[in-house]
Amino acid sequence: MAAATTMNDLPDVILSNIIAAVSDTRSRNAVALVCHKWLVLERATRASLSLRANVRDLVMAPNCFQSVTRLDLSLLSPWGHSLLATSTDDDHLLAQFLGLAFPAVAALTVYARTPATLEFLAPQWPYLTDLKLVRWHQRPSGLPSAADFDPLVNHFHSLSSLDLSSFYCWTDDITLALESAPNLAANLTRLNLLNPSFSEGFKSDEIKTITAACRSLKEFLVACVFDHMYIGFVSDETLLSISANCSKLSLLHLVDASALLNPRGDPNDWGFTAEDARISPGALIDMFAALPLLEKLTLDVYKNVRDSRLALEELNSKCPKLKSLKLGQFHGLCRANESTLVSRLDGIALCQRLESLSIKNSADLTDLGLIAIARGCSKLAKFEVQGCSRITVRGMRTLACLLRQTLVEVKISGCRNLGAVSSLKALEPVQDQIERLSMDCVWDTVEQSESLQGIEYNFDLNKPLEGGVMSQHPGCQFADTFDGNAKKKCKYWYDSISSYMEEDAEIGNRRECETFVRTWARLRYLSIWIGVGELLSPLSMAGLENCPDLEEIWIKVEGDCRGRLTPSERAFGLSSLQRYPRLRKMHLDCGDITGYAQTAPSGQMDLSLWERFYLFGIKNLSLTELDYWPAQDPDVNQRSLSLPAAGLLAECSTLRKLFIHGTAHEHFMRMLLNIRSLRDVQLRGDYYPAPENDMSTEMRAVSCCRFEDALNMHRIDD
Structure with a gap:
């Protein structure tokens, strides 16, 4: 044999x-x-490696990863401390050891609290091409202008990509460094300045200076200000200078700094702001004409941009490679009515090559606009809609039907008429293929939103359009009727669960339909927003009761709990997530909950009791990875793990990785040693300003080392 x-x-x-x-x-x-x-x-x-050891143990790093090209040193413990900050022989030897252990590094990520860190590391990788700097601590006092970037100018002559999206500094520092180092600036093809810690973003003159120095840019991401009430606001002149200086751009991302700080916005706002941006359709057309290689475009203006239809039509013709488009505060995206849907589409609906589309705060976007977009942009795999108050479940469901063959990722947020139940109802036609879903947990009912009995449109959805034919998709039902004038109408109605239950004779069909309604067969990732004090328990009853492959969930809780009374229920409802058998990763972000850190007035809860409310029941989940953002008291810049939170986290026996985005007392952290499978624990102050050690009695470097020593004593079976 x-x-x-x-x-x-x-x-x-x-x-x-x-x-x-x-x-x-x-x-x-x-x-x-x-x-x-x-x-x-x-x-x-x-090829890629992220070190998470303690800084003192770096000499024990293995030297067998000789082929690693992407190295991440930003997560070393104690987090936020300078990797190499003193001019000692030990620091020189450690830097040389890292260079010998990882000789092929071309892309580096490092927490650079002081310029000394880069001064030591730069000679080890002189041919570095990609660099990402991280710093959430305040800029060191007394540091000369642009001193943070001196090592880049002096050592990194091959640098082509610079990411400062998580690096707090002065905007003047960046401008001065790029202007004073023409060789460095000329080599850059990617520059990311999308940093939320820049309260006002980059001014118009600074953007002009940066783009004039970096004429080879292919990707440019920047936070700026579009409000003309501020000095240095972005105007038509700024946009034209960007396109003139950097004509090779394939990715352009311009976001107002206010939009970064308030990513969700107010759902009760109808979408129009009090002031208009100083951006004209003519300037947009000229910018698009000067950027023929554009593939991804984001314009989140945060001020009204009206009558954008003609500019978006030119975008389709001038930028033939465009695949991804994100628009914020753009109005008049298309002229959607029954007659235009029958004859010819216009505006954004002509961007037929789009695969990803995000629309934010478009005040006049209606259900007919969604249908026009779905008919014209028939290749969409990702669709996001946020802060659009005029759209309803009817329009979203029609869009889902028309994009059934391609749509795999959807985000619905801050829309007045689309709560959790109505959003899920609208996505029923594509729920068997959605892989990533983001939505608001505003607990509505379909009956509260609108009746789903039927709706009539005076156009034929199956009629050929200019540029292509739209075929009928499964999940939509159409019936042709004729009125007295023999005018053809198209009637579109929705199937609800109750309609299946009314047909007692067709038991087999009813069961099949119930399975279709309740099963999200491919859903891997779920992201939800929920207001403070609201419960998570209704999530399954809203339509997500059966997600067999759900692996990761991100829960964002936001609001001011000061002034709120004690919740009627004991717990937030994490136990209800037990119904998802493959759920292993969770991000529980309570960082935007504000309250009383120490004591609260009579009848109200302080943050420790709120943490107990949100974490109660987590022990019932089989999580292996958890990212947790504690609530905060903004008056004292305190984002700290409380005693009840530490105790509840210690009951989650399956955890392997735990990342706490805040601080904690050492004796609270010692409680986590009861988790026998725990392998990686990190404290990260990755918010600005990160807490300084000398301002807190909480966990310090020596405390962190003691905890890690105790954690390393664990015997891990696998």
């Missing part, structure tokens, strides 16, 4: 390609444990 063929019989070249195709970190680690041959091949094909 011939011997059985095994994986080891494959040539090393083929086997190494197979191992290189494995992207999951834990899976790669498991591969390395099979045998020594697989260990060597796995290490030789590892």
Whole structure:
């Protein structure tokens, strides 16, 4: 009998390609444990690595990852402390050791609290091409202008990508550094300045200076100000200067700083702001004409841009490679009415090559506008709508029907007429193929939103359009009728759960329809927003009762709990998530909950009791990874883990990774040692301004080291 063929019989070249195709970190680690041959091949094909050890233990870092090209040093513990900050021999030796252990690094991410960190690391990787700097602490006092970027000018002569989206500094520093280093600026092809800590963003003159210095940019992301009440606001002249200076742009991302600070907005706002932006359709057309290579465009203006229909039509013709478009505060996107839907589409509906579209705060977008978009942009795989108060479940459901063959990712947020129940009802036609879903948990009912009995449109959805034919999609039902004038009408009605229940004779069909309604077969990621004091428990009853493959959930809780009475229920409702058998990752973000850090007036709860409310029941979930943002008291800049929160987290016995985005007392952290499977714990103050050690009695570097020593004593079975 011939011997059985095994994986080891494959040539090393083929086997190494197979191992290189494995992207999951834990899976790669498991591969390395099979045998020594697989260990060597796995290490030789590892291209990306994130170190999470303590800074004092860096000398123990392995030297077998010689092929790593992307190295992340920003998550080292104690988080936020300077990696290399003193001019000592130890720092020089440590920097040299990192250079020898990872000689092929081309992309680096590092927490650079002081310029000294880059001064030590720069000589080790002189041919670095990608650099991301991280700093949430305040800028060191007494630091000369642009001193943070001196190492870039002096050492990184091959740098092509610079990411400062998580690096707090002065905007003047960036402008001065790029202006004084023409060689560095000329080499940059990607520059990310989308930093929420810049309260006013970059002024118009600064953007002109940056783009004039960086004429080779292909990707440019920047936070700016469009409000003409501020000095240096972005106007037509600014937009034209960007397109003139950087004509090779394939990605342009211009966002008002206020939009970064308030990403959701007020759902009770109808969409129009008091002032208009100083941006004209003519300037937009000229900018689009000067950027023929554009593939991704974001314009989140935060002030009214009216009559944008003609400019968007030119965008379609002038930028033939455009695949992704995000618009904020743009009105008049298309002239949607029954006659135009029959004859010819216009405006944004002509962007037929789009695969991703996000519309934010468009005050006059209606259901007919959504239908026009769905008919014209028939390739959409991702669709986001936020703060559009005139759209309803009817329009969203029609859009879902028409995009049934392509749509896999949807976000519905801050829309007055689309709460949780109505949003899920609208997405029923595509719920069997949606992979990522984001929505608001505003607990409405379909009956509160509108009647779903039927709606008539005086146009034919199956009629050919200029540029293509729209075929009828499954999930929509159409019936042709004729009035006295023999005018053809198209009637579109919605199937509700109750309508299935009324047909007692068709039991088999009813069960099939119920399964279709309740099962989100491909949903992997769910993101929800919920107001403070509201419950999570109704989530399953709203239409998400059956998500067999849901792996990750992001819960954002927002609001001011000061002045709110004690909730009627004991717990937020995390226990209700037990119905999702594959749920392993959770992001519970309570960072935008504001309250009383220490004591509260009579009849109200302080933050520790609110944390108990939100974390109660987490022990019933089989989570392996948890990111938790504690609530805050903005008066004292305190975002700290409380005693009840530490106790409840310690009951989650399956956790392997726990990231607390805040601070904690050492004796609270010691409670987490009861989690036997826990392997990685981090405290991150990744918000501005991050707390300084000398301002807090909470966990310090020496305390962190003691906790990590105790954690490393754990015996981990796998």
